[in-house]
Amino acid sequence: MKAAVIPAVNEPWELRDFPIPRPGPGQVLIRVHASGICYNDVLASRGSLPFPSMRPAVTGHEPVGEVVEVGAGVLSRKVGDRVGVTWVREGCGRCDYCRLGLPVTGQTAMNCPAASTTGFTAPGGHAEFMTAGADATVLLPDGLAYELAAPVMCAGYTAWSALRAGRPEPGDRVAVLGLGALGHLAVQYAHACGFETVVMTRSADKHDAAKTLNADFVVSSGEQLRGIGGADVVLATAPSHPAAAEALGGLRVNGRLVLAGIDVEAPFSIPSAMQYPFFAQGQSIVGATHGGPALLREALDLVANGKVTPMVETFPAARVAEGVDKVARGAVRFRAVVTYA
Numbered sequence: 352m353k354a355a356v357i358p359a360v361n362e363p364w365e366l367r368d369f370p371i372p373r374p375g376p377g378q379v380l381i382r383v384h385a386s387g388i389c390y391n392d393v394l395a396s397r398g399s400l401p402f403p404s405m406r407p408a409v410t411g412h413e414p415v416g417e418v419v420e421v422g423a424g425v426l427s428r429k430v431g432d433r434v435g436v437t438w439v440r441e442g443c444g445r446c447d448y449c450r451l452g453l454p455v456t457g458q459t460a461m462n463c464p465a466a467s468t469t470g471f472t473a474p475g476g477h478a479e480f481m482t483a484g485a486d487a488t489v490l491l492p493d494g495l496a497y498e499l500a501a502p503v504m505c506a507g508y509t510a511w512s513a514l515r516a517g518r519p520e521p522g523d524r525v526a527v528l529g530l531g532a533l534g535h536l537a538v539q540y541a542h543a544c545g546f547e548t549v550v551m552t553r554s555a556d557k558h559d560a561a562k563t564l565n566a567d568f569v570v571s572s573g574e575q576l577r578g579i580g581g582a583d584v585v586l587a588t589a590p591s592h593p594a595a596a597e598a599l600g601g602l603r604v605n606g607r608l609v610l611a612g613i614d615v616e617a618p619f620s621i622p623s624a625m626q627y628p629f630f631a632q633g634q635s636i637v638g639a640t641h642g643g644p645a646l647l648r649e650a651l652d653l654v655a656n657g658k659v660t661p662m663v664e665t666f667p668a669a670r671v672a673e674g675v676d677k678v679a680r681g682a683v684r685f686r687a688v689v690t691y692a
């Protein structure tokens with residue numbers, strides 16, 4: 352089979368031949384049909400996030416495909432099932448975090464020292480075939496195209512989890528900072544729930560797309576957001592703490608700023624109280640990541656029933672390096688999806 356390998360930090364991905372893996376006990380073998388390229392894959396390939404620890408380094412945590420073989424003891428999946436594989440597979444079950452008994456979420460990956468993660472510690476989805484524990488797979492809704500399901504496995508899952516973490520209430524206005532993969536889904540999810548929506552983008556050429564995605568307003572900064580009356584919830588999906596901190600200026604009193612974007616360089620800082628009296632605003636700043644299987648199910652269903660539609664650019668496997676380069680340049684509208692079969 353072909354798999355896209357990252358030879359070393361900062362080297363272009365390349366397709367190489369490997370034997371098809373065999374499913375171990377409790378695992379399934381999946382013929383991958385589509386796998387999205389997350390910005391985190393770019394960060395990992397640069398070594399800004401931990402470089403994938405398995406060798407060869409095959410990343411990709413938005414894989415979807417068809418079960419073609421089940422390993423010993425698997426009862427919950429059968430050949431022919433259409434599945435996606437989650438980024439976080441399982442915790443170690445023994446550390447202090449795992450002993451809290453919480454469901455497997457993005458939090459597990461950041462707190463369990465031995466968590467298993469697709470495309471970081473275990474071979475990921477940029478391959479024609481992959482194995483995963485049956486428990487790390489989700490059944491895809493019937494009729495949902497693979498190319499549209501793939502972006503939900505991380506971008507959609509995160510965007511929906513971020514919206515839920517912002518606890519919007521009826522009548523609230525939700526602003527989304529950064530119109531990329533997460534952002535273009537976040538604004539659609541917010542609109543699908545009936546909230547008034549604002550897109551905050553640095554890119555003048557994305558204003559038309561923002562309107563197409565049902566943004567009620569488009570602004571370019573927190574200051575401009577404040578100028579149109581602010582928002583009750585700001586979902587920061589840009590990879591920039593300074594941009595998220597600037598957006599704080601557009602948050603209404605008692606509002607929630609949700610940090611879903613990952614900034615691997617700059618700190619998040621709240622301005623001095625003379626510039627911005629944060630102490631008196633009653634606002635919350637909360638992080639968000641994959642929030643648990645129930646939220647993934649909701650995120651998939653909203654796409655399957657047509658309320659939210661990922662905008663994707665597909666790349667055949669042979670052009671995977673071109674896709675990665677385009678994601679790194681921020682030139683994709685809005686998720687690059689690599690097709691493997």
Ligand SMILES: NC(=O)c1ccc[n+]([C@@H]2O[C@H](COP(=O)([O-])OP(=O)(O)OC[C@H]3O[C@@H](n4cnc5c(N)ncnc54)[C@H](OP(=O)(O)O)[C@@H]3O)[C@@H](O)[C@H]2O)c1
Pocket residue numbers: 388389390391394457505506509528529530531532533534551552553554557588589590591594610611612613614639640641678681685
């Ligand atoms: N929390 C989680 O579990 C999780 C999961 C997946 C990804 N992430 C993180 O979420 C972020 C978005 O990922 P993605 O795949 O959606 O990336 P993406 O498609 O590249 O979108 C990011 C968008 O943020 C804006 N942006 C980029 N650089 C910026 C900067 N320096 N300052 C301000 N805005 C900037 C751009 O939008 P405009 O052109 O509209 O300004 C860009 O389109 C990344 O930080 C990624 O690491 C987090």
Ligand SMILES: [Zn+2]
Pocket residue numbers: 389390391392412505506
């Ligand atoms: Zn991701």
Ligand SMILES: [Zn+2]
Pocket residue numbers: 442443444445446447448449462463464465466
């Ligand atoms: Zn653990």
